[in-house]
Amino acid sequence: MKIIPSLLLDKIEKHQKFQDLRHQEIQQKKTAINQIALQERAELYGIIRLSTNSIETGFIPKEKLKNITPQDKVNFGKIKIRQARERLFSNKTIQIIEKCDKHDLNSKLVLMGQGAILEVSPDDEITKNILTIGLNGCTATMVFVETKDGKRICVLTHFPPTQVVANSRLLEKLIPNIAPEAIKIARAIILCPGDYHKDKNGNWLLIPKKETDNENTLLESIVQRALAGCALVDCIGYSTQLVVGEKDQGILVVTIPPVGEGDVTYRINSWKDNALTNSVDTDLLQIESEFEELGK
Structure with missing residues (x-):
């Protein structure tokens, strides 16, 4: 001793x-x-x-x-x-966030209580990104429009459930006034808290929580009113149960290349990229098949 x-x-x-x-x-x-x-x-x-x-x-x-x-x-x-x-976050997401830190005009980060609009014109030569992080009980609303002259526009907001009115007012303000005949593609995603439920086949589906119905209905009505009823709107639920060690939880990233340089894609959490634009006239979001994969 x-x-x-x-x-x-x-x-x-x-x-x-x-x-x-x-x-x-x-x-x-x-x-x-x-x-x-x-x-x-x-x-x-x-x-x-x-x-x-x-x-x-x-x-x-x-x-x-x-x-x-x-x-x-x-x-x-x-x-x-x-x-x-x-x-x-994953390295892919960190790279986008760091561009936002440097005030890169081609990348925008939307935090809680904020909204932003990002435009890609036909003569742009670079892919742009807009994203939000920290969706732990909040709602993100993404509206994408591609016009017939090749302009691509994306609006994104992020608000907690206690600020539904502020969210709706900002969303209404940000969505540009575009004549219906000029719209080629109009898509919107309302990303809100969800719960897992089994369907009749025993598959687990992640669907929006019942208490988000009123807010989702209000946001969808604003989108349809702004875009003359020609938008395809999907309400998607995400899990608020954080998984230890898993990266990119509570995020929504939209990647927008110029027309002719590839499809516009979105990514929720660490899920695969999904196309918002495609030459095939079908429902490209494939929500049910993705949720079935998550439930396996």
Whole structure:
């Protein structure tokens, strides 16, 4: 058995008392104003991870925190954001989100309580993306229109169930006024919380929750009124049961290439890409077959 000298033991006890008092001080400050400095937060948790070149940089003991620079703090924040994204999203989705961070005009991120419109003209040479994340009980409404002159337009909103009126007003505002005779394709998806139910054949289907019916009906009526009743609207339920370790939960991504460069596709969570445009005049969403696959 290793015996600790009494002098060393005294130093350890004094340090522990100081550490406990310091932690109490920071915790009280955090509770009082709900905000503490980065250095204090690092002290509270014992270590801080700093980066100068890459995310692989090792941990730095807290006694060296007094030497961190403003740039170190920026690096630390970037690392934490990157680590969180890597836990939640696939590389494909992260690439789009990072383009939005850089204010790339060809990518748009819609957060809760927001809406946006993205247009791709016939002479554009690049594929564009619009997406929303964090759909954990919220409703996302996506409206896509392709006109006969080759313009592709996508509207996307994301609102919680407590803001149905705000959602409907913004959606009505964002959908462009297009003459019915100019519309070639009009599609809409209302993505809302869902539950699993068995059909008569014993297959599990994921369908919208009953309590979303009124909101879905209102949103669909707004879409049809704006597009002269010529839109194909689908209400799709998604599971709010988060699966540990699974990425891209609670997202909707729409990828829009220029006309002639490929089909417009959408992806819900980690499901496969689905076409919104196609030369075949059929229901391309294939909702039932997808849900049967999920239930297997």
